[in-house]
Amino acid sequence: MLRFLAGKGVQYALVLLFAITLNFLLPRMMPGSPLLFLVGEDVGFMPAEQRAQIMRAFGLDQPLWRQYVIYLGNLAQGDLGFSYQQGRPIVEIIRNRLPWTLLLVGLSLLLATFVGVAWGLLAAWHRGGPVDFASLAVAMFFESTPSFWLGMIFIATFAAGLGWFPIFGAQTIGIPLSGVAWIADRLRHLALPLATLTLITIPGMFMIMRYAMLTVLGEQYITTARSKGVVERRVMYGHAMRNALLPVATVCMLNLGTIVSGATVIETVFSYPGVGRLLFEAVLARDYPVIQATFFVVTVSVIAMNIIADLLYPVIDPRLRHAR
């Protein structure tokens, strides 16, 4: 068991190193200089020596390998760097943004799992019937719609049109609120992005649950069909469900890993100040340190979730305790 974990550990370390190196190189291979975003739009009027002074001050004139070594060293110390654009330590920026993303994606994942599992159960129960068929059709429809399209239609209808929800942001600006009003305000801003994200995540959960149930049920069906006597359908479904939850749990845990990047498009559409949107803005602005740091944070979380999944798997499914 320990040897198995050590082997996996080395593999994940390699993945991490590869990802870090890729993260470092990719932004640097992109066209354009970060100077625009160091100094602002008026940099064009600056004479060359002063531009060079600024480049020196920010270390952009160092050879690539030297920048890489510095980067690795900083990472090891937990220093994620300083944003050229915002003039703030990146840890601070991410710390401000991360909770919003975690809130949005965490809640939607929870909701989607519950709804998806229940729905999958329902469809499997009525397997073959019109309910099952209709469910499949609806699920596939929502899995096929572009998330941003759905989001913008929601904004146009419920926010701009009916005025039930705010149009942008995570909170109302400038008005100090407290207690219930504070929570209500946050929830109102969360409602539409949450609804959109959940709506497009549910079908995935639904399909896995339904498929897994049917897979397991197939076996049980044959077994019980051969046995004499009446078998409680409910008991059969109870057993099936336990086994079917396994792939659901797998998908859940892998989804957790993509938690911070999964909602990028949604955050952009709803102007929701999360990490996904931060990454998008940073890429457009060629803010190298923020791009690197956000990638790093996301990669680490994905690996962490994979590790947790690897550890929990044998616990959930006894068959895998002696896995290769």
Place this chain on the structure above:
Amino acid sequence: MRGNPAVDTTTEMAAEVAAGAPVLPLARPIRRRVRVGVVGIAGVLLLIVLSGVGALAPWIAPYDPDETTGNPFESPSGGHWLGTNDVGRDILSELIYGVRISMTIGFLAAAVSISIGTLVGVVAGYFAGWVDVALMRLVDIVLVIPFLPLMILLAAYLGPSFWNIILVIGVLVWARPARVLRAQVLSLRSLDYIEAARVLGASSGRVLRRHILPGVLSLSLAQFILAASSAILIEASLSFLGLGDPTAKSWGSTLYYAQVRSAFLTGAWKWWVVPPGLMITSAVLGFAFTGFALEEILNPRLRR
């Protein structure tokens, strides 16, 4: 998340889980077969209709989509059923011609990704050993890298152009099919007659060509169709974010212009945003239904 090849659709996840356990027998009620058949037919029909529209575009479309044939921002009328866009071009015509662009991008990107995926999957599954470990680690790496941010990054790096988009999507979407196909090859490889062939000294090339590849081809096809479905969605997202090619008139770019020219504010979204979204959904659905049905039918692990 959806659109993420790491966790897209469910069938291969379940297959992964089952890969660690003995293959389970599954009874197939007749009704299920019929239902899969209906879904498959619906999908194929959708694809045929869409392809037909795309092929017959010059005859179906009322106007040349690149020509200014009305005033900008016109609402739907007899002359323009879906109104005009920001430069006075007919939206309906743009959508009809858009079938060609969007479907082409979908097919080409899927082709790139399936080529890579099949190669990797088959080599890994057949040769096993360290080749398998290395390739699967590569697959893991590709899957671990945050998909959407990488997509944005690559699109931004390579620049907005038709071929770059295809490349970006292809390079990101190959990993999942590789996994599925590898699983397929693994199970094929353990079949008695193939073991026998290898023991008897048949060269790898021969075994691959005559036994493995044919067995994998049909699943490849199913994966291809599913990849195309992802590709169309991804292209739409990229275009909408402004990272696509706005001069290629895909549905995604129609949505881009609608959004930046305030369609959501002027009420124009009802005829400028909803139709392209529905087109995208139909295309994706068509591919998804077809691929789903194909996979159900062709995946031997699910048969037995």
Place this chain on the structure above:
Amino acid sequence: MRAILKWVGVVLLVALLPSYSGAQVGTVRLAITRDEGFLNPYTYQTGYPGWNIMTLVYDPLFYPDANNEPIPWLVRNTQVSRDGLTWTLTLHPNIRWHDGRPLTSEDVKFTFEYVQKVAHGRWSPPARVVERVDAPNPATVVFRLKNADAGFRLRALADIPILPKHIWESVTTVAAARGFNNMVGSGPYVVAEAQPAQFYRLTANPQYFAGQPRVRELILPVIRDATVSFTALQAGQIEANVRTLTPELVTQFEKLPGMKVVKGAGFASTLLQFNLEHPLLKDAKLRQAIANTINTRFMARLLMLGFAVVGSPGYLHPDSPFYAPGVKFEANKAKAVALLNEAGYRDRNNDGIREASDGTALRFTMLTLAGNPIRIRGAELIRTWLRDVGIDATVRVMEDAAIIDQVWPEFDVCKGRRFDMAVFGWSAPVMTRPTALRDLFHSDCNIGTINIGGYKNPQIDRLGDQLATTIDPGRQKQIATEMQKIIAQDLPVHVLFYPDTIMAYRQAAYDRWVFQKGQGIVNKLSFVDPPK
């Protein structure tokens, strides 16, 4: 008990005091486009609206009025020597920093020396003309310039905000300055709250020397998406927007009850930039032919729905004070064809594209910015028109940083260029500078020009040098007229149109905005009257 009542009374009195100042509106929410750092001179991000908002918190010595003419602000008295080399300025008394300390000539001297030591993209160049600054007494500043400078008043005195010496003297490097989070200025507004990338809250400075600001509190939410910001304005979630209203929204907003829409000239330009070093495009006749195929009137009507002024070939907007009347351009396709034939460009191999006499085909790539849909549409139109006369121009959409890399590498004109043509544009302040024509077309890249096409004309260089050192407005206008006439012939750039500045705001919330010609309503004058 008595003591408590007394304090309650004092508190009530103090709380009620502001309302005695009269005519002060409560809160106005003005959406800005992006995060502006710490709203101080070294961390604000954009020319517009960043500089405009930052100068609500900090004051330059002068400030541009509604006609973009610099008027004295911190300064009470100005004396300029005959030769334009010595400027003696007397400051207003009672100017205080937000932390209570007085603003004196020491701060002015410190500021002008600071921006030369700690590089700043916008202010280091105009400040370099200052040879020395003296502060003989706390209320007097004497500038000694190296040479007469036409742009000194507008680009230095009316642009550079004064920094508090006691706070900034310890910030000695560019990196430190770019990360310095101090927001103590002398301006009419105090930064009460700054949430990264979310919003800023500015409150009126009750001790402001020029009088009470007319709005008590300004909330500036950051809304990056243009559509979202206008949706918020329409829905009443904000009262004003720094963005100019897009053409398709004008009629709709004009019909909204309570919404006021103000239209005025816009000084930002949209133009077709040529690479003058390109072997084919260095031929003026070819450029003129290309320009003649472009129906700018049609463009203004189709792309901007009429809310734009057709481009003038001398670059300057017809409403600009230096505009040379009579410098106009009318596109004529027949003339384009005639010019092409005359210059020897014919389709020698019947492929529909003309070739030069040496056989090189007239095939070009036209770059345009990805984030600007109007420019993309414009590029597509130009491509169609060029095709009609046998010139092939492929449109390539690129992102901001990628375009800059090819057109203006590292923002240094000296670093060359790698493009054929580009649909480009300049922001409004470029037009308001008296030295605009020199900045745009002078061939010496070392003086910090924006001549990204690499245009070289010794006549223009000579006139440009004169323009930079002439301080007599009449003479300036003469030189400018001559320059415009030459540019209109040579066409190193072809101006397509100038989008109008259209600002919408909710009247009931606040209605005393001041429209700065060519620029808009977001400026200090909208909140505070000029000091007497």
